[in-house]
Amino acid sequence: LGRLRSRLSRSQSSLGRGLLTLLGGGDLTEDQWEEIEDTLLAADVGVGPTTELVTNLRARLAAEGVKDPARAREVLREELIGLVGPSLDRQLHTTGDEALPGVVLVVGVNGTGKTTTVGRLARVLVAEERSVLLGAADTFRAAAADQLETWGSRVGVPVVRSHEGADPASVGFETVKQGITDAVDVVLIDTAGRLHTKSGLMDELGKVKRVVEKQAPVTEVLLVIDATTGQNGLTQARVFGEVVDVTGIVLTKLDGTAKGGIVIAVQRELGVPVKYVGLGEGPDDLAPFDAEEFVDALLD
Numbered sequence: 001l002g003r004l005r006s007r008l009s010r011s012q013s014s015l016g017r018g019l020l021t022l023l024g025g026g027d028l029t030e031d032q033w034e035e036i037e038d039t040l041l042a043a044d045v046g047v048g049p050t051t052e053l054v055t056n057l058r059a060r061l062a063a064e065g066v067k068d069p070a071r072a073r074e075v076l077r078e079e080l081i082g083l084v085g086p087s088l089d090r091q092l093h094t095t096g097d098e099a100l101p102g103v104v105l106v107v108g109v110n111g112t113g114k115t116t117t118v119g120r121l122a123r124v125l126v127a128e129e130r131s132v133l134l135g136a137a138d139t140f141r142a143a144a145a146d147q148l149e150t151w152g153s154r155v156g157v158p159v160v161r162s163h164e165g166a167d168p169a170s171v172g173f174e175t176v177k178q179g180i181t182d183a184v185d186v187v188l189i190d191t192a193g194r195l196h197t198k199s200g201l202m203d204e205l206g207k208v209k210r211v212v213e214k215q216a217p218v219t220e221v222l223l224v225i226d227a228t229t230g231q232n233g234l235t236q237a238r239v240f241g242e243v244v245d246v247t248g249i250v251l252t253k254l255d256g257t258a259k260g261g262i263v264i265a266v267q268r269e270l271g272v273p274v275k276y277v278g279l280g281e282g283p284d285d286l287a288p289f290d291a292e293e294f295v296d297a298l299l300d
């Protein structure tokens with residue numbers, strides 16, 4: 001966890017430092033409040049959450065007559081944590097019905113880090129001594145299944161795959177079927193994320209989910225968003241949110257941006273929590289997301 005904190009703060013602290021410098025003792029002019037707003041917007045926090053934060057912060061600092069920078073920092077910290085959502089359910093849901101495996105669908109646009117996320121999640125679950133099976137339902141590129149197999153052998157879990165161009169839903173079906181036969185705890189399914197037509201995506205993802213659910217309920221639909229894509233990431237969130245019931249977000253490449261506010265914006269957009277963040281390209285660089293830890297890293 002300390003490592004997560006240091007990884008986060010290295011890329012994120014410019015936002016926190018900027019806010020703290022501007023906030024000073026909390027006794028600000030209109031222009032200074034505008035600068036705070038601009039700083040939040042520049043960090044991809046989004047208009048709604050920025051307005052909410054500034055309104056609440058101003059009201060609290062004024063009500064308490066705060067002049068002390070340490071107290072102003074504490075109020076900022078509390079308001080930021082409130083905005084990130086300290087009590088959202090960030091557990092990965094993998095408990096299947098009765099004897100059935102938990103089924104996790106991992107969705108998102110290609111290149112966001114889906115396959116990497118599936119591999120790293122497998123690693124996390126294996127470390128918790130859960131048995132895992134991977135499904136390569138991204139059949140659009142043969143390389144995607146190869147990449148998943150590399151992860152499978154690295155982590156020591158089997159992978160169900162088919163030929164390039166196979167029906168993704170049939171791979172999903174076969175994976176869950178094998179998962180039930182082998183009595184594994186969790187089935188993780190990597191999907192294709194071609195966004196050229198929304199209806200194509202809707203058909204494909206909807207079908208994967210429907211077909212999989214003929215055998216076992218999907219316990220989690222994780223949407224992978226690349227934190228470096230800003231507004232584009234939010235658009236993707238909206239589109240995926242319309243085609244499938246997303247239950248959690250994985251925000252990758254948070255190491256590659258100082259715009260940590262995207263965490264807040266993307267949760268707001270979808271109304272579901274960020275459950276994991278990607279902090280690098282390595283096999284261990286996926287961390288469970290925690291609101292307090294994130295804000296403390298910002299303000300470090």
Ligand code: GDP
Pocket residue numbers: 108109110111112113114115116117251252253254255256277278279280281285
């Ligand atoms: P997919 O097409 O969505 O399955 O994406 P991949 O899993 O193939 O990942 C695309 C690229 O992003 C790869 O080079 C990954 O190593 C890289 N990547 C994934 N997650 C992270 C992250 O958290 N941080 C960084 N810096 N790179 C990442």
